Amino acid sequence: MLLSLESVTTYYGQMRILEGISLNVAEGEMVCLLGGNASGKSTTLKTILGIVRPRTGQVLLDGEDVTQWQVPQRISAGLAIVPENRRLFGQMTVRENLELGAVLRGGEKLDDDFDRVHTLFPRLLERRGQLAGTLSGGEQQMVAMGRALMSRPRLLLMDEPSMGLSPALVQQNFQIIKDIHATGVSVLMVEQNATMALSIANRGYVLSTGEIVLDGPASELLQSEDLKRAYLGR
Ligand SMILES: Nc1ncnc2c1ncn2[C@@H]1O[C@H](COP(=O)(O)OP(=O)(O)OP(=O)(O)O)[C@@H](O)[C@H]1O
Numbered sequence: 001m002l003l004s005l006e007s008v009t010t011y012y013g014q015m016r017i018l019e020g021i022s023l024n025v026a027e028g029e030m031v032c033l034l035g036g037n038a039s040g041k042s043t044t045l046k047t048i049l050g051i052v053r054p055r056t057g058q059v060l061l062d063g064e065d066v067t068q069w070q071v072p073q074r075i076s077a078g079l080a081i082v083p084e085n086r087r088l089f090g091q092m093t094v095r096e097n098l099e100l101g102a103v104l105r106g107g108e109k110l111d112d113d114f115d116r117v118h119t120l121f122p123r124l125l126e127r128r129g130q131l132a133g134t135l136s137g138g139e140q141q142m143v144a145m146g147r148a149l150m151s152r153p154r155l156l157l158m159d160e161p162s163m164g165l166s167p168a169l170v171q172q173n174f175q176i177i178k179d180i181h182a183t184g185v186s187v188l189m190v191e192q193n194a195t196m197a198l199s200i201a202n203r204g205y206v207l208s209t210g211e212i213v214l215d216g217p218a219s220e221l222l223q224s225e226d227l228k229r230a231y232l233g234r
Pocket residue numbers: 012017035036037038039040041042043044084
């Protein structure tokens with residue numbers, strides 16, 4: 001298994017946020033993590049990347065226990081994140097933001113990676129000299145995705161990639177996520193837009209106040225009355 005969480009509990013101070021979560025992403029899968037506000041979705045991604053450590057339980061990559069690994073080690077092992085709210089360096093150019101994505105792998109041979117990113121996002125080639133802080137929301141999302149791809153990830157973690165985008169851009173964004181997945185990158189995607197996410201994912205998990213209350217193949221979840229209840233029952 002590419003990624004496994006085993007009975008993970010994560011705390012912020014005294015407050016337990018994740019209540020014993022187990023989930024998997026197999027090589028080549030696209031999995032979505034659904035749930036209402038404050039259910040622990042971003043905390044789950046932060047726990048996978050190592051920004052926060054679980055108090056109990058394990059994070060495994062390729063079956064190896066990486067729970068004590070630092071963030072850079074995990075990125076070098078193939079994880080990348082498109083964080084909530086993009087988190088670009090606003091005073092740096094598009095090009096410089098993209099380059100940062102490749103820093104941990106030595107930042108070498110960037111031309112192929114730039115080509116790949118510019119093929120997905122032609123707009124970013126046009127805007128390569130522009131300060132990231134002056135881009136539109138949709139363009140900033142492209143940079144955040146491009147930056148993550150620059151590290152040549154095996155597993156891409158995405159935290160609400162369609163947040164703040166117009167309906168037309170949301171459609172376009174989901175298509176690009178599908179395209180990225182089709183190139184062999186595994187995906188774990190947090191989304192509030194359950195129907196859209198399930199329509200492109202292989203499987204899904206539903207979080208409610210730090211617990212997984214439902215999981216299964218995307219096609220089953222799409223039909224699920226429990227899914228509606230899980231959201232309403234928060
Ligand atoms: N650094 C922190 N310190 C203390 N509490 C935190 C911290 N980060 C998150 N929390 C709390 O943990 C809970 C889960 O937050 P999290 O960001 O994981 O939720 P989420 O499911 O991503 O929500 P949203 O859909 O609003 O992004 C929330 O109650 C939040 O206030």
